[in-house]
Amino acid sequence: MGKYKGTAISSEVENSVGEQTFCDWKGEKIVKMKITKNKSNTPAQANQRTVFVGLVSLASLFGEAAALGFPGRPRKQEPEHAFMHTNPGVVTVNETGEVSVDYARIVCAKGNLAAPKVTLTAGEDGILTFTHPAQERGWRREGSDRLYAVLLEKELMEVQVVELNTRSEEEPVTVTLEEGWQAENLCVYVFFRAAKGKKVSDSKLVEVKV
Numbered sequence: 001m002g003k004y005k006g007t008a009i010s011s012e013v014e015n016s017v018g019e020q021t022f023c024d025w026k027g028e029k030i031v032k033m034k035i036t037k038n039k040s041n042t043p044a045q046a047n048q049r050t051v052f053v054g055l056v057s058l059a060s061l062f063g064e065a066a067a068l069g070f071p072g073r074p075r076k077q078e079p080e081h082a083f084m085h086t087n088p089g090v091v092t093v094n095e096t097g098e099v100s101v102d103y104a105r106i107v108c109a110k111g112n113l114a115a116p117k118v119t120l121t122a123g124e125d126g127i128l129t130f131t132h133p134a135q136e137r138g139w140r141r142e143g144s145d146r147l148y149a150v151l152l153e154k155e156l157m158e159v160q161v162v163e164l165n166t167r168s169e170e171e172p173v174t175v176t177l178e179e180g181w182q183a184e185n186l187c188v189y190v191f192f193r194a195a196k197g198k199k200v201s202d203s204k205l206v207e208v209k210v
Contacts, residue, residue, distance in 0.1 A: 047093040047097070050093050050097070050099060051091050051092065051093055051099075054091040054093075054099050054101070055084050055087065055090065055091045056080075056084070058083075058087070058090065058091060058101065058106075059080040059081075059083040059084045059087075060080060061152075061157060061158075061159050062080075062083050062106070062108050062150070062159060063079055063080050063083075064159070064161045065108040065109070065148075065150040065159065065161050065189075066079035066080060066082055066083040066108060067079040068109070068148060068161065068193055068200070069108045069109025069110065069111075069148075069191060069193075069200055069203060070082035070083070070086070070109070070110060070200075071111075071193075071197055071198055071199065071200060072110075072111065072198075072199075083108065086107050086110055087105070087106060087107055089102070089105070090102050090105050090106055103152070103154065103187045103205075104205055106152075106187070106189065106203075106205075107202065107203055108150050108189050108191070108203045109148075109189075109191035109193070109200045109201065109202060109203035110200070110202055110203075111191075111199055111200035111201055111202060112140055112199070112201075113140050113141060113145060113192050113193075113194065113199050113200055113201035114135075114138070114139065114140045114141040114192070114201060115191070115192070115201045115202050115204050116132055116147055116167075116190050116191065116192055116201065116204060117132055117133060118130055118131070118132045118147070118149075118190045118204070118206050119131045119132070119206075119209075120188055120206045120207065120208050120209065121208075121209045121210075122177075122183035122186070122208050122209065122210045126176060126177040126181070126183070127174050127175070127176050127177070128151075128174065128175045128176075128177065128183070128188075128208075129172050129173070129174050130147075130149060130164055130172065130173045130174075130175070130190075131170070131172045131173075132147065132167075132170065133170060134167070134168050134169060134170035135167045135168065136167075136168055141167060141192070142167065142194065142195065143166060143167050143168030144166055144167070144168070144194075144195040145166060145167040145192040145193065145194055145195065145201075146163060146164075146165075146166055146167075146192065146193050146194075146195065147163075147164040147165055147166065147167065147190060147191075147192055148161060148162065148163055148164065148190065148191055148192075148193060149161070149162045149164055149175070149188055149189070149190050149206075150162075150188070150189040150190070150191075150203070151175075151177075151181075151186060151187075151188055152186065152187040152188070152189075153178070153181045153182070153185050153186060154185045154186070154187060155182070155185045156180065156181065156185070158178070158181075160178060162175050167192060183208055183210050184208075184210060186208050187205065188205070188206045188208055189203045189204065189205055189206070190203065190204055190206055191203040191204065
């Protein structure tokens with residue numbers, strides 16, 4: 001696999017020509033040779049393929065969050081690709097082929113805005129309450145920054161993205177869990193996104209107090 005420089009002709013090529021395949025990967029133009037037979041059958045290579053498939057699946061699950069959380073990605077890079085590029089090592093496979101996901105390491109937003117300080121409690125009625133201190137304009141922050149929460153139900157493997165309030169607002173915000181979701185199965189990630197959408201903070205995993 002190698003990089004190529006787009007020309008008047010090659011810039012129009014998107015699929016295969018002869019034994020070569022042209023595509024975009026992580027915002028760069030890539031050319032690779034077709035493989036007629038996969039001879040990668042060692043355990044290490046099989047594990048690597050399993051990890052890749054698992055990461056692709058996870059990236060698809062977090063696609064909506066990634067679209068908000070990686071505004072600085074290259075123009076032609078899909079949000080899912082940005083997620084995969086930012087989350088190497090999150091998916092692993094052990095010697096018996098069991099796949100594991102380190103949910104604490106997942107990053108669904110990457111930027112230099114000041115990160116949120118959020119407290120999250122879950123009631124018995126399936127209502128989540130988010131609170132954070134009010135902050136006005138300051139170092140790497142604006143009062144108009146929007147706070148987002150990314151809710152992952154680990155057993156159902158479903159994700160919901162919720163827009164909460166602004167950095168300058170300190171009133172609690174409540175969110176009702178989807179039907180069938182359990183608070184004890186949640187991973188919740190929060191991040192700020194600038195009002196104009198060009199900057200974000202790093203995402204942060206928040207403890208759910210049940």
